[in-house]
Amino acid sequence: MRIHLDASDGGPLYERLASSLRAAIVDGRVGYGERLPAARTLAEHLELNVHTVLRAYRMLRDEGMIELHPGRGAVVAKRLGHRTALAGAIHDLVDEARLNGVDAPALISLIREAYR
Known part of the structure; x- marks a missing residue:
C-alpha cells in the first residue's frame, strides 16, 4: 500500500x-x-x-x-471499495471539478460546506 x-x-x-x-x-x-x-x-x-x-x-x-x-x-x-457508489461518485466529482477549473482546496471547501 x-x-x-x-x-x-x-x-x-x-x-x-x-x-x-x-x-x-x-x-x-x-x-x-x-x-x-x-x-x-x-x-x-x-x-x-x-x-x-x-x-x-x-x-x-x-x-x-x-x-x-x-x-x-x-x-x-x-x-x-472500488465498486461502491461512493468511490465512483468521488471520482466523478473530482473529474467534474477538474473540467470546470476548480482546484482541490476549493473543492474541499465546497464539500465541507455542503456536509454541514
Missing part, C-alpha cells in the same frame, strides 16, 4: 495521514479485513513520529473505518 501525504495541505500531519488512509479504504486500495502497516513501520517509512501515526489510527477508529487490536495492529472495518 502506498501512502502519500499531501505537502500542499497545511493541516496537521495526523489529519493528512488519516485522510490518505481513508481515501485508500474508500477507493479500494485497502480492503475490508486487510491489515494496515504497524504504526512503528509506517512512522519509519514516512519519517513521522510513531505517535502521529497512532493518532491518525485512533481518528480512523473513532470514525469506524478501522479496528485497533493491541498487539495485532489495525484492520479495516468498513466494507468499502
Whole structure:
C-alpha cells in the first residue's frame, strides 16, 4: 500500500495521514479485513513520529473505518471499495471539478460546506 501525504495541505500531519488512509479504504486500495502497516513501520517509512501515526489510527477508529487490536495492529472495518457508489461518485466529482477549473482546496471547501 502506498501512502502519500499531501505537502500542499497545511493541516496537521495526523489529519493528512488519516485522510490518505481513508481515501485508500474508500477507493479500494485497502480492503475490508486487510491489515494496515504497524504504526512503528509506517512512522519509519514516512519519517513521522510513531505517535502521529497512532493518532491518525485512533481518528480512523473513532470514525469506524478501522479496528485497533493491541498487539495485532489495525484492520479495516468498513466494507468499502472500488465498486461502491461512493468511490465512483468521488471520482466523478473530482473529474467534474477538474473540467470546470476548480482546484482541490476549493473543492474541499465546497464539500465541507455542503456536509454541514
